Amino acid sequence: MLKVRSGAFCLALLIAAPAVADELADASKLLADKSYPQALVLFTKLAKAGHPTAQLHLGEMYWYGEAGRIDLEQARHWFSQSAAGGNREAAAALDVMAQREARRQDIDYWVNTYDAKDMASGAFNCVPPAIPQLSKSNADIVRVEADYAAWQACYNGFVQNLSDALPPGKRIPPDIARLMNQIEYDQSMAHLGKVYAALSEQAGAAARATVARYQDWRKTTEQFVAARNAESKAETDLAVEQLRRANASIGRSVLGGKP
Numbered sequence: 001m002l003k004v005r006s007g008a009f010c011l012a013l014l015i016a017a018p019a020v021a022d023e024l025a026d027a028s029k030l031l032a033d034k035s036y037p038q039a040l041v042l043f044t045k046l047a048k049a050g051h052p053t054a055q056l057h058l059g060e061m062y063w064y065g066e067a068g069r070i071d072l073e074q075a076r077h078w079f080s081q082s083a084a085g086g087n088r089e090a091a092a093a094l095d096v097m098a099q100r101e102a103r104r105q106d107i108d109y110w111v112n113t114y115d116a117k118d119m120a121s122g123a124f125n126c127v128p129p130a131i132p133q134l135s136k137s138n139a140d141i142v143r144v145e146a147d148y149a150a151w152q153a154c155y156n157g158f159v160q161n162l163s164d165a166l167p168p169g170k171r172i173p174p175d176i177a178r179l180m181n182q183i184e185y186d187q188s189m190a191h192l193g194k195v196y197a198a199l200s201e202q203a204g205a206a207a208r209a210t211v212a213r214y215q216d217w218r219k220t221t222e223q224f225v226a227a228r229n230a231e232s233k234a235e236t237d238l239a240v241e242q243l244r245r246a247n248a249s250i251g252r253s254v255l256g257g258k259p
Helices: 002-032 036-048 052-064 072-084 088-102 104-113 138-164 182-255
Strands: none
Touching: 002 036, 002 052, 036 052, 052 072, 052 088, 072 088, 088 104, 104 182, 138 182
């Protein structure tokens, strides 16, 4: 009698195992197809029956918000159940959850707080040069040209640095990015995108104003230099003419001619 019951139990296991595998495969396919409500029902059934893989995936659904909401307590519960059943991925997930709690401020910084000040500091703190309306000396012209060239090199470096930071996720330290859930990562991408766009627009507006001031200065200075050169030439021509006439007058006097 006891042997018969044991045999019947073994037979039941043999029959049930393929059924569980089929249900797990069905649940996994539903999850892959993003049919989250149906996947949740099936994974919950299997998890409550003690299946470690189903418990892992159910924990992940609560972790990522695929269960209809993010529920970290439910995620921790099912990860713990799965880890207790020997699932190493679930144990690793519990470790990640512990790290998330320890580094909550770092995660929030990239999701909500990062302001990109580091992108416009140090070597990329491109202070616009002091450009007068007009330069009247060679020394001032040389100074303005040198200051403008230095600013231009700095700004081009800033633009390249900003370009190198794209896509926005490149700036997030890898050890922080791996602790984010999908919603947090998406939020950080949106936040960083807005921050970089604002920084680019602000720096671009300042650069356009600097270039406009430089072009105005160059135009007025070139006009001033041209006028001074023309004036100097006229003065030189007059002096030459006066000298020629004086020499001619002296020559006539020596020869007895009339002045």
